[in-house]
Amino acid sequence: MRLTLFKKILFSMLFISALMVLGMAWSINDSFQTGLQKYLNHGEEERLEIVSEYIAPYYSEQNGWQGLTPDTMLTVLSQVFNRPRGDGNEPKKARKELIRRLFKRIVVLDENDQPIFSQRKSKSTNEIIKVPVIYQQKTVGWVTTQKRYVIPGELESTFYHQQQYNLMWIVLWVTLLSFTLAWLLVRHFLTPLKRLENAANSLQEGDYLTQIDVKGEDELAALSLRFNELSGSLLRQKENREQWLADISHELRTPISVLKSEIEALQDGIRKPEPKYIDSLHNQVQNLSQLVNDLYQLSLSDAGMQFDLAESVDVQQVLATSCSQYQLRCQEKQIQLQSDFNLKKPVYIKGDKKSLTQLFSNLLENSLRYTDAPGLLQVKLKLNKQQLQICIEDSAPSVPDQALPKLFERLYRVDESRSRLSGGSGLGLSICQTIVKAHQGEMIATHSALGGLTITIYLPISES
Known part of the structure; x- marks a missing residue:
């Protein structure tokens, strides 16, 4: 059987709920049984206190407990444990049998913890209820009985079994409610996943x-x-x-x-x-x-x-070499090429010298191709915090404002007919953008104060 996420979460919640309900039911039942036994034992202790008060006068300092006989003890127990049932008419035979059982279970001890009658003394003090017998403000004996660990009477037993029956139905109803709530909650929580699955299937089929x-x-x-x-x-x-x-x-x-x-x-x-x-x-x-x-x-x-970006490249040297290579071509087209490198010492970046040479060549070629003669082309290099700033700007003509964000798109041309006549493919600036990004840099196109276009490049400096 294929276990879906819905079934896994549902079964997990049901298992946890069942464990919690059963654990709570067991704890409640055990607590109730223990509490009922403590309640009954406390009642026994109260009756033993009454028995202690009843038998205290039978003690004397000269004769000890000789005045307390079994018949006297049976009479005391009959008075203390008188529990009429029904209409109060209990058979005498059943009544006498109850008193005899009480006489065997309730043990009277002297001040030396020895039984007064021929009764068996409990070996463990933790299993008995022990009440002192006080005579003239002195403990002269003890009245003891065995603690109850079972429900003794019919009334108590009926009450206990009735509570167990009610607890069983409560467990069944709570389990059913937990199943219903778990099913509804899991279904509700997994609805977004179902929508996500359906959307993924549509996406797989090509519906973008x-x-x-x-x-x-x-x-x-x-x-x-x-x-x-x-x-x-x-x-x-x-x-x-x-x-x-x-x-x-x-x-x-x-x-x-x-x-x-x-x-x-x-x-x-x-x-x-x-x-x-x-x-x-x-x-x-x-x-x-x-x-x-x-x-x-x-x-x-x-x-x-x-791109091999492992070598240290002196950008100033690469840029100066590119400018010197285009100096003659600029003169032939009546375009003045000016370079301004104000770095006092070489500054290196981690990069690919070949691709950086291609970057500067493409930008100079682009400016040379689209600048009207007579014109001006300026190349500036300066240090800006932890970046090298390279500016290549030319004179008129410029590009429209709406064309600036699109200059680095592939095959984009401001003037397609003019670009074809000049031999442009529309990929030069896109290649330049790729090279700059590969070097973790940034390239921006803006209008130039000379009337043309300014390409600004920011390249991070190598820490070494």
Whole structure:
């Protein structure tokens, strides 16, 4: 039989409830029986005190207890333990038999703890009730009897069995009530888990719009909230994946279509294989190759495969090398490249030198490509507490306000037609964002005071 969580919790609660009810029933029954016995023994003690008062006058200092005879003792017991039943007419034979039994059970001891009559003395003092006999303010003997550990009379026995019968019914009703309450409570508490199971089945079937109605603030409610977040995350990933595939298809279709049309023109004789047409084909192949390389690098960065962050890298040296490599190209485009590195000594970070070189090259290439001539490109490096702050800002043109948060999205272009003409794939800044995150840093895009765009990068400094 498959034990579900509902059955496990239900059986556990029933088992615990049954143990508690049985334990309480046993404790109550034992306490009641002990209390009843103590009550009866206390009554016996009170009667023995009366017997002690009745037999005290039969003692004398000269003769001791010679004045107390068995017949006298039977008379005293008859007076003290007179318990009429029913209408008070009890048979004399039954009455005499009761008194004889009392005479055998009640033992009178002298001051030396020796029985006055030929009766057997109890060996254990813990099992007897012992009342002193006082004569002229002096203890001259004892009246003892055996303690009761069973219910003696018919009336007491009937009362005791009636209470046991009532307790049995109370146990049965409490057990039934515990079962009902346990079933209802377990069903109520596991309702969120049932909803969670149904939602998980829907999610497994591909319904990413599944959401759970969350009620309360307990652990199951928190788990349902995490499930809703997971469902929303999977939905966004599905939409991003579909958009990603659509964008890639669109990006690949453009250079392939141009290549196809130009090759067909050469095949049909519309164009002759002149150098300018071959150069055009070569440029399209280069654009396509660059796009494929960017896609490959981005896929590697997503998998976390190409970064080796174990080495200490001097960021100032890497950035200065990148700026010197772009100095000539900036002059050719009439863009002034200014660098400002005010660090007094090298500052190292734990990172991958190759990927950091690619990061700075991509950012400089992006600024060089989209800055109008004559223009200005400034690169600044400074120490900000325990972080390196790198600012790359350029002159006009800038980007719209609504485009700033989207600059690091894959295949996003502010001006698609202009980007294609300049050879951009829309993946450069996305790759830069991946590299910065891999180095536990942060990259922000804002408007520049020069009229263009400012890319600010924060990289944590190595403690060593």
